[in-house]
Amino acid sequence: MMSLKRVLLVSLLAMTMHAEFALAAPSDADMKTMLVTIDDRQQNNGDYKSLVYIEQKEKDKSDLVYQAVVYRRDITDKLVILFLKPQAEAGKGYLRVDNNLFMYDPAVGKWERRTERERIGGTGSQRSDFDQSRLAEEYTPSYTAEEVLGKYTVHHLELTAKRGVDVAYPSVQLWIDTATNNVLKRQDYALSGKLMRTTFYPEWQKKYSASKKAEVYFPKEIRIYDEVEKGKNTTVVMQEVDLNSLDDSIFTKAWLESKSR
Amino acid sequence: MNLGDQLRMLVVLAFRSLWAHQVKSAIIGFILVGGTFLVVLFGALLSSIEGSMSRSITSSMSGHYQVYDANAEDELALFPGFSFGSVDIGEIPDFAKVEKSLLQVDNVRAVVPMGITIGTVFGANEIDHVLESLRNAVRDGRSDDVKVLGERVRVIAQSIYGDMEARAAISSDPEKVARQRDALNLVLSEKFWDDFETDPLTALDFLDANVAPLAADGRLLYLRMIGTDPQQFKKEFEGFYLVDGEMIPEGQRGLLLSKRTYEKLIKNLCARDFDDVYHDVKLGTKLSEDTLLQEKVRRISRQYQRILFQLTPEDSAEVATKLREFRKTQNVPETEPDDIAAMVQWLLLVNDENIDENYKFFYDVIAPKMNLYEVPVGQEVILRGFTQSGYIKSVKVKVWGTYEFSGLESSDLAGAANVMDLVTWRELYGRMSDDQKAELDSIRETVGVQDVSREDAEAALFGGGGELEVAAVPDAPVFDEFAGANLKRGEEEAALNSFDPATLHQGLALNAAIILKDPSGEAKALTDLKAQIEKDQLGLQVVDWQKASGIVGGFLMTMRGVLYIAIFVIFLVALVIINNLMVMATLERTPEIGTMRAIGAQRWFVMGMFILEMLVLGLVSGVIGSIAAAAVVLWLGSTGIPAPADIAVIFFGGDRLYPVISAMDVIFGIGLIVFVSVLSTLYPAFVAARVAPVVAMQGKE
Numbered sequence: 021m022m023s024l025k026r027v028l029l030v031s032l033l034a035m036t037m038h039a040e041f042a043l044a045a046p047s048d049a050d051m052k053t054m055l056v057t058i059d060d061r062q063q064n065n066g067d068y069k070s071l072v073y074i075e076q077k078e079k080d081k082s083d084l085v086y087q088a089v090v091y092r093r094d095i096t097d098k099l100v101i102l103f104l105k106p107q108a109e110a111g112k113g114y115l116r117v118d119n120n121l122f123m124y125d126p127a128v129g130k131w132e133r134r135t136e137r138e139r140i141g142g143t144g145s146q147r148s149d150f151d152q153s154r155l156a157e158e159y160t161p162s163y164t165a166e167e168v169l170g171k172y173t174v175h176h177l178e179l180t181a182k183r184g185v186d187v188a189y190p191s192v193q194l195w196i197d198t199a200t201n202n203v204l205k206r207q208d209y210a211l212s213g214k215l216m217r218t219t220f221y222p223e224w225q226k227k228y229s230a231s232k233k234a235e236v237y238f239p240k241e242i243r244i245y246d247e248v249e250k251g252k253n254t255t256v257v258m259q260e261v262d263l264n265s266l267d268d269s270i271f272t273k274a275w276l277e278s279k280s281r
Numbered sequence: 282m283n284l285g286d287q288l289r290m291l292v293v294l295a296f297r298s299l300w301a302h303q304v305k306s307a308i309i310g311f312i313l314v315g316g317t318f319l320v321v322l323f324g325a326l327l328s329s330i331e332g333s334m335s336r337s338i339t340s341s342m343s344g345h346y347q348v349y350d351a352n353a354e355d356e357l358a359l360f361p362g363f364s365f366g367s368v369d370i371g372e373i374p375d376f377a378k379v380e381k382s383l384l385q386v387d388n389v390r391a392v393v394p395m396g397i398t399i400g401t402v403f404g405a406n407e408i409d410h411v412l413e414s415l416r417n418a419v420r421d422g423r424s425d426d427v428k429v430l431g432e433r434v435r436v437i438a439q440s441i442y443g444d445m446e447a448r449a450a451i452s453s454d455p456e457k458v459a460r461q462r463d464a465l466n467l468v469l470s471e472k473f474w475d476d477f478e479t480d481p482l483t484a485l486d487f488l489d490a491n492v493a494p495l496a497a498d499g500r501l502l503y504l505r506m507i508g509t510d511p512q513q514f515k516k517e518f519e520g521f522y523l524v525d526g527e528m529i530p531e532g533q534r535g536l537l538l539s540k541r542t543y544e545k546l547i548k549n550l551c552a553r554d555f556d557d558v559y560h561d562v563k564l565g566t567k568l569s570e571d572t573l574l575q576e577k578v579r580r581i582s583r584q585y586q587r588i589l590f591q592l593t594p595e596d597s598a599e600v601a602t603k604l605r606e607f608r609k610t611q612n613v614p615e616t617e618p619d620d621i622a623a624m625v626q627w628l629l630l631v632n633d634e635n636i637d638e639n640y641k642f643f644y645d646v647i648a649p650k651m652n653l654y655e656v657p658v659g660q661e662v663i664l665r666g667f668t669q670s671g672y673i674k675s676v677k678v679k680v681w682g683t684y685e686f687s688g689l690e691s692s693d694l695a696g697a698a699n700v701m702d703l704v705t706w707r708e709l710y711g712r713m714s715d716d717q718k719a720e721l722d723s724i725r726e727t728v729g730v731q732d733v734s735r736e737d738a739e740a741a742l743f744g745g746g747g748e749l750e751v752a753a754v755p756d757a758p759v760f761d762e763f764a765g766a767n768l769k770r771g772e773e774e775a776a777l778n779s780f781d782p783a784t785l786h787q788g789l790a791l792n793a794a795i796i797l798k799d800p801s802g803e804a805k806a807l808t809d810l811k812a813q814i815e816k817d818q819l820g821l822q823v824v825d826w827q828k829a830s831g832i833v834g835g836f837l838m839t840m841r842g843v844l845y846i847a848i849f850v851i852f853l854v855a856l857v858i859i860n861n862l863m864v865m866a867t868l869e870r871t872p873e874i875g876t877m878r879a880i881g882a883q884r885w886f887v888m889g890m891f892i893l894e895m896l897v898l899g900l901v902s903g904v905i906g907s908i909a910a911a912a913v914v915l916w917l918g919s920t921g922i923p924a925p926a927d928i929a930v931i932f933f934g935g936d937r938l939y940p941v942i943s944a945m946d947v948i949f950g951i952g953l954i955v956f957v958s959v960l961s962t963l964y965p966a967f968v969a970a971r972v973a974p975v976v977a978m979q980g981k982e
Contacts, residue, residue: 071762073728076671082713084671085721089762104766106720109672111768117490126768128663128677131413132403133493142673170743184454200749205739218735222742227753240751243742245735255730260760261753273416273489274482280768 045163051177055156057201062153062238064263066231068092070238071260072150076143079251086141087259091270094152098271101140101150102279111280114140114147115273119186121147122273126280131273136188144217144244144254146188158185159192166198169205173198189216200224202237207247215247229263236263287886295894298870305866309895310902312855313954317906318913319851321950323844325914325942332941333688333934334837339826340520341686341695342507344393344794345803346810347829348383348821349373357792357824358831359397360694360931361505370397372712373821376790382817383795388806390798391517394703394790396508398710400664404500404547404655407590408437408493412485419481427481431474432594434488438468440586441495443622464491496590502546502655504538504664505697508706510785511537517796520689526658526682532782533679534705536662540683541696547654551587552643554580555629559640568633582629585622591651597621603646604628611635658682668711676708688935691924694833695931703785712789795823833931840932852953856961863891863965871972879974891966892959899958903951910950914942 046054069091076084087105092098099116103109111126114134121134140146159179167176179192189208197204206219223240238258246252269275299306339345342359349357350371357370373379373394380392411433418426442465449458467473468488477484511529515521525543529535538547545553558568558577568574592600604624608617613627625647631639656662661679668674678701689695713721733741797806807823814821827834867874874887921937924930932938 069762071760073724073730075725075728075730077732078671082670082718083721083725085724087724087766102762102768104762104768105724106717107767108717110766117486120490120494122489125663125675128675130663130675130677131489133409142667142671170739171746172743172749184457197749202749204743204749218738220738220742222749224750225753226750228755235752237750241730243733243738245738250735253733253735257728257730259728260757262759264759272482272486 045166046175048161051161051163052156054175054177054196054201055159055161055179058196058203059153059156061201061226062236063094064092064152064229064232064236065095066229066263067266068094068152068236068238069262069264069266070258073257073259074141074143074145074254076145076252076254078249078253084141084143086143088141090150091266092150092152093266093271096271097152099147099151100270100276101147102276103141109141112141113276113279114138115271115276116147116151117271124273124276126277129277136186144246144252145242145256148188149219149242149244149256155179155194158182158187161194164193167195169195172204174204217247218245219243220245225258225261227261227263231263231265236261291886291889291893294890295897298890298894299898302866305862306898309859309862310898310905312858313899313902313958314906314909316851316855316957317903317950317954318910320848320953321907321910321942321946322913323847324949325910325946326938326940327841327844328943328946329938329940330840330932331837333938334833334932335826337520337686337688337695337931337934338830338833339800340518341689342518342698342794343826343829344391344517345797345800346795346807346823346825347792348379348392348795348810348814348819348823349792351820351822353822356831357829359698359829360831360833361697370791373790373793375788376793377787378817379790379793379819379821380786382813382819383793383810386806386809386813388797388799388802388809389795391513391794391796393513393517393794393796394510394786395793396703396706396710396789396791398506398508398666398706400504400506400666400709402502402504402656402662402664404502406493406496407587408434408488408496410652411437411590412488412493415488416485419485429593431477434492435469435474436592436594436597437496437590438465438492440589440622441465441492442469461491461495465495468492504542504546504699506536506664506706506709507698507700508703508710508790509700510782511535511700511702512782513785514700517794518686520686521684522687524683524685526680529681529702533779534702535681536664536678536705537682537684537700538656538658538680539696539699540685540690541693542699543654543658543683545693545696547656549587549591549651549653549655551581551584551629552648552651552653554584555640555643558631559636562633562636568631568636578629578631582626585625585629588625588647588651589622592647593650596650600625600647600650604642607638607642607646611638656680664709666709666711668709670711670713670717672711674709674711676705678705689931691936692928692930694928702780703790704780707789710789710791830931833928836928837932848953852957856957859895859958859961860964863895863962864968867891867965867969870969874969874972875974878972884970887972888966888970891962891969895958895962896955899955900951902958903954906954907947907950911942911947914940918942 069089072088072090074084074086074088085106086103086109088101088103091100091102097116097118100113102113103111113124115122115124121136121138123132123134123138124130125132136147138147140150159181161177161179164176164178167174174195174197177194177196179194181187181190190211191209191213193207193209194203195205196202202224203221205221208216208219210216220243221239221241222243224237225240226235226237228234229236238261240258242256244254244256246254347357347359350373353369353371355368355370358368376394380394383389383392411430415427415430415434418430442462445458445462445465448461449455452458464487473484512531515528523537524540529537544556548556554577558574558581561571561574562568566574568578589597601619601621601624604621605619608619608624608627617623617627628639628643658680661677663675663677665673665675684700686695795810797803803825807825810823814823827837877887918939918941921939922933923937924933924935930936
């Protein structure tokens with residue numbers, strides 16, 4: 021459980037952040053705080069369940085369309101993605117336990133260990149797009165500039181993965197709205213420096229969590245553009261979000277298997 | 282003199298002239314013999330290669346012709362070449378219609394449906410295999426198996442624990458290594474297994490998440506799959522024969538792996554490398570002299586855990602006992618470590634002296650206790666494919682056996698093809714049905730996402746300046762994620778292990794092999810096939826086996842092109858040399874020609890004399906050159922030419938080419954040489970015929 025002291029500190033920082041950042045380029049500590057705020061806003065002390073729609077469009081190929089349910093227990097870093105539709109894909113799922121991502125296919129009744137860069141259901145989305153945000157834990161920030169994105173003023177940060185942390189991309193560029201401290205744009209880079217994908221977060225929703233006793237933020241819509249395979253993009257829409265507690269058994273292989281048996 | 286006398290005179294003069302100018306005749310004759318020798322020899326070799334290839338390819342995968350979509354984006358290539366990239370050869374949506382139509386062509390015996398796709402097999406690491414078996418044993422309540430498999434997990438955990446010191450030394454994150462060590466300590470404790478009995482699923486999840494990742498990663502195997510009617514494939518392709526296991530029964534799903542894939546890709550890495558070293562030594566390589574082979578031996582020995590992980594504690598104890606006895610017979614000092622890890626490493630670290638005994642011990646004692654193959658014959662394998670619809674599709678299919686194509690056993694290219702039933706193949710290929718498309722549309726409509734291109738994204742998403750943060754509706758009812766979703770697998774899907782064999786010939790295929798009743802009537806069959814396709818508007822194109830074989834056919838065409846260019850160059854050079862020699866000879870013989878012309882010889886007589894002279898020389902040289910070439914071909918035909926590379930195995934239709942020479946090769950060689958001889962004499966003969974008697978007799982041209 022997040023300590024009361026930490027909640028108060030983060031809330032205080034969040035309230036004062038806008039004024040501070042507008043005056044000058046943020047210090048290392050400010051940027052760290054920015055990331056902590058982003059992470060904490062999205063974290064729920066209790067559980068998290070969302071109904072998501074995933075659509076991938078690719079030039080000259082059929083669209084991929086899924087409806088899935090995502091279960092999260094942030095306190096133990098557990099995550100389940102279970103595909104509900106279309107019928108042919110229903111019952112397939114992912115389970116994250118600690119640093120392992122397992123995939124289950126009911127057609128063959130088998131589990132496979134997958135990597136951090138697994139394309140969820142073959143789309144451009146990855147596990148991290150559905151999981152809780154761990155930016156402060158995984159990356160070290162540095163400031164690039166204050167910029168304009170559409171009609172919004174944004175902080176442009178460069179994040180470098182910390183040593184020993186297993187992340188899909190070692191380098192990330194982040195554009196954070198100066199007014200609301202929400203991430204609006206993210207670009208992921210490979211170790212070689214090649215831009216791999218660009219992600220946009222055009223709308224954030226916040227919902228009161230009884231367990232957190234604060235609001236939990238989540239992106240209503242995520243637009244992911246593949247920068248390697250041009251013309252390939254994935255849209256994730258959080259259709260519903262529920263912050264009530266979930267059964268312990270959900271975060272096990274046996275539960276995921278049972279849903280399709 | 283009448284014409285007969287004149288001709289007789291011509292022959293006499295030609296032989297006299299050849300004899301009189303022995304040096305010139307010898308030089309020209311030598312060139313012509315060499316030319317004939319090369320033409321006949323290489324012509325016979327190429328014919329033999331074409332014959333062998335034709336037999337091996339038409340009797341393996343291609344048939345005499347292949348048909349596929351006339352509007353295909355890519356060309357059909359039965360042999361994949363150097364890349365495994367996917368190609369788009371279009372589709373045959375209704376194979377039954379095509380089969381019915383093409384069988385009406387007189388010479389067509391059979392039309393075999395086919396489809397090629399790439400499937401992946403996730404080769405899990407050893408502990409993943411054991412944990413999966415353990416999970417199944419727990420679920421099915423097989424307590425004896427749970428005990429045995431639990432012991433194997435402990436053996437593997439113990440083995441990984443042994444590596445922790447080395448891991449700690451190179452790790453940049455000592456805390457992580459400490460956590461890993463703690464996890465292993467827990468798994469090796471009695472308490473863990475006591476708890477396992479009360480709550481096995483939690484314990485299994487712990488093993489999956491904390492211990493399995495510490496073992497080496499499994500491999501992802503890419504397998505080229507040819508979907509077909511297996512029974513018809515076996516019947517129509519004479520080169521096909523079963524090696525291990527059994528044939529896929531009629532009306533059943535199944536997979537036949539190529540023996541080459543089985544031995545070179547799927548076999549336990551340690552055993553496979555050990556095989557390679559053993560075979561190299563058997564072929565005469567000295568381990569003591571080959572540093573690369575020595576390094577390979579050291580690598581095999583370092584990978585001893587791939588063997589140990591597969592042994593149960595009982596098997597390990599038995600192997601250890603037998604290894605101790607075996608080492609005594611090999612005079613290994615008793616002071617050497619005698620734990621099983623050390624002894625297996627010793628067994629694998631072979632040299633020229635002990636390789637035979639150690640290899641035999643490995644296969645007699647250890648191999649029977651291992652899963653030598655990641656995908657063993659008789660068991661089911663999970664194949665994954667990126668389908669045409671974009672979704673990832675997994676299918677579970679039994680490996681019934683392994684097969685080979687006669688003559689192509691050692692070819693990696695031919696061995697890349699694995700045969701499966703077309704029903705399973707269609708699932709892996711995964712074309713979306715109309716119902717499935719409609720289902721996607723209905724899901725899409727419920728959300729109504731607007732398409733935004735990458736270029737417009739920033740303006741479209743952030744140009745409006747609206748609220749970035751929206752509060753969700755408070756106290757909204759809790760949603761039921763399972764409303765309207767059906768996750769249960771239907772019984773009908775599970776029952777699909779068998780099917781009506783007729784379905785193999787109904788529905789989708791990508792290409793089809795045409796087998797002729799009489800292969801000698803190929804040319805007419807091709808015309809008839811094209812006419813039939815046109816008549817029934819099948820929208821297909823027909824290609825012969827060479828074109829259908831992709832890279833292999835391309836190589837053959839290149840070889841043929843190179844041969845023809847070489848022949849052309851050889852004869853061009855010969856032509857120039859002979860021409861020059863003859864022109865010089867003509868000049869030398871000007872007085873003689875002048876005299877002949879003065880006593881009444883006509884111009885045609887002079888020309889005829891020169892041409893006949895070369896005709897005789899060409900014929901004699903051609904015969905000598907052909908006899909020499911035939912002798913070489915006969916010798917090669919008895920000893921065989923070894924295939925120097927994988928692709929040559931397909932060219933040669935086996936490990937060695939046994940060339941034969943045909944009358945046509947000889948006739949072509951002699952005919953060509955006579956033609957070149959005559960052609961090279963035309964100009965000198967023409968020059969000679971223009972010699973004026975007066976000028977010649979004056980000693981001037």
